[in-house]
Amino acid sequence: MTNDERQTIDVAPGEQHDSFLSETLSYVIGLGLALLLTGVSFWVASTSLLWAPGVATGLVVLAIAQMGIHLVFFLHITSGPDNANNVLALAFGVLIVFLVMIGTIWIMAHMNMNMAPSPDMMDLRMQRG
Amino acid sequence: MTAGTEAPAIGLTHRASEDTGHGHRGPESKSIVVPYGFWLFVLSDMVLFSALFASYATLVGATDGGPTTSQLFDRNLVAIETIALLVSSFVCGLALITAKRANMAWTQFWLLLTGLLGLVFLSIEIYEFGTMIAEGAGPQRSAFLSAFFTLVGCHGLHVTAGLLWLGTMMAQILAKGFRQHIIRRLLCFSIFWHALDIIWVAIFTIVYLIGTLP
Numbered sequence: 001m002t003n004d005e006r007q008t009i010d011v012a013p014g015e016q017h018d019s020f021l022s023e024t025l026s027y028v029i030g031l032g033l034a035l036l037l038t039g040v041s042f043w044v045a046s047t048s049l050l051w052a053p054g055v056a057t058g059l060v061v062l063a064i065a066q067m068g069i070h071l072v073f074f075l076h077i078t079s080g081p082d083n084a085n086n087v088l089a090l091a092f093g094v095l096i097v098f099l100v101m102i103g104t105i106w107i108m109a110h111m112n113m114n115m116a117p118s119p120d121m122m123d124l125r126m127q128r129g
Numbered sequence: 130m131t132a133g134t135e136a137p138a139i140g141l142t143h144r145a146s147e148d149t150g151h152g153h154r155g156p157e158s159k160s161i162v163v164p165y166g167f168w169l170f171v172l173s174d175m176v177l178f179s180a181l182f183a184s185y186a187t188l189v190g191a192t193d194g195g196p197t198t199s200q201l202f203d204r205n206l207v208a209i210e211t212i213a214l215l216v217s218s219f220v221c222g223l224a225l226i227t228a229k230r231a232n233m234a235w236t237q238f239w240l241l242l243t244g245l246l247g248l249v250f251l252s253i254e255i256y257e258f259g260t261m262i263a264e265g266a267g268p269q270r271s272a273f274l275s276a277f278f279t280l281v282g283c284h285g286l287h288v289t290a291g292l293l294w295l296g297t298m299m300a301q302i303l304a305k306g307f308r309q310h311i312i313r314r315l316l317c318f319s320i321f322w323h324a325l326d327i328i329w330v331a332i333f334t335i336v337y338l339i340g341t342l343p
Contacts, residue, residue, distance in 0.1 A: 004323035010157055012164035014320040027222040033216055042208060045338040056339050063334035067327050074222055074323045084166060097179040100223065104183035 011082040014075050030073025076093040140341050160313055167317040173325040174287075178328050181280040182335060190284035191338070198273075198340030201266055203257070207337045210253050211329065214288075218326040225319045231307040237299060243322070244295045246287055255278035255283050279337065284332060294318055 042064045044055060071077045077086055156162065162189055189198065233247035256277070261267065268278035298311075298318055 010161050012316060013168040014162050014164060014316055014323065020230065023226050024223065027219055031219040038211055038215065041334060041338060045342060053341055057337050060335050063330050066330045070166060070323060070327045073216060075320065089169055089172055093175055096176050100176065100179040101183045105186050108187040
């Protein structure tokens with residue numbers, strides 16, 4: 001890494017411009033937090049202490065939190081001005097991902113409910129293939 | 130730069146004095162443009178996976194009288210897979226740090242560890258798939274299993290491709306040293322590898338943990 005490159009305005013995703021110690025520390029913190037969140041996820045999924053209907057939502061929230069940890073500490077996506085392009089691309093990606101997933105799940109669930117003249121036909125559990 | 134000497138630049142609508150400060154230097158250096166382009170690819174890959182997740186969520190109940198999620202999945206195996214891939218992602222970051230400082234021995238060591246942990250992950254996944262298919266729970270059994278094998282198998286294929294890429298990178302670093310374009314490729318690989326771990330977080334949560342809730 002030359003000095004010229006250190007002075008460029010933008011920064012590539014996954015790259016950081018710090019000392020050896022702080023770079024390593026970022027990964028160590030990220031690993032610690034990710035392990036913690038993974039552990040909590042597995043604990044939440046197997047305990048009977050929590051209100052059962054809320055567990056699935058809680059797991060999704062934990063997963064999104066862990067993805068955020070990965071983005072910040074491993075991919076070094078920050079809110080700094082040199083990261084604006086990376087963040088904008090990420091925001092657009094997240095928008096499309098949510099549109100596709102929530103849109104599909106929402107529409108398919110309603111089709112299953114609304115188009116049910118003969119339950120045998122529309123119940124996906126009964127469909128072959 | 131005065132108005133008289135200005136080059137006939139198409140699309141350049143403002144003069145130097147009005148320059149906003151970001152465009153006048155020309156395109157960014159390759160060390161920015163290449164990883165950024167790769168970042169866009171990775172994000173589009175995540176869009177691909179979102180479609181697979183959506184079809185899985187739609188079809189997860191369509192078991193056709195066959196085995197269901199809670200009968201098939203083993204949480205202990207998934208926990209080992211998760212730890213292996215997470216530590217692999219972490220070690221890949223360490224490899225990048227040592228590579229930027231041109232430390233050959235440590236870079237190769239961390240990359241090798243990255244690959245071995247990836248291999249542990251992949252072996253467990255292949256073992257899991259093999260057991261399921263042997264039990265008659267292959268992709269042709271039900272729509273749920275088709276969606277499951279497509280989603281998790283697609284991630285597995287990405288990991289396989291990543292391992293091949295990793296092997297290539299280790300050979301290139303050994304043969305060519307820490308040249309600028311080699312470091313750039315390694316950075317792209319690390320983006321790819323971290324992204325696979327992010328997708329795995331979604332898979333182990335949505336497919337395995339929520340699938341095996343009591």
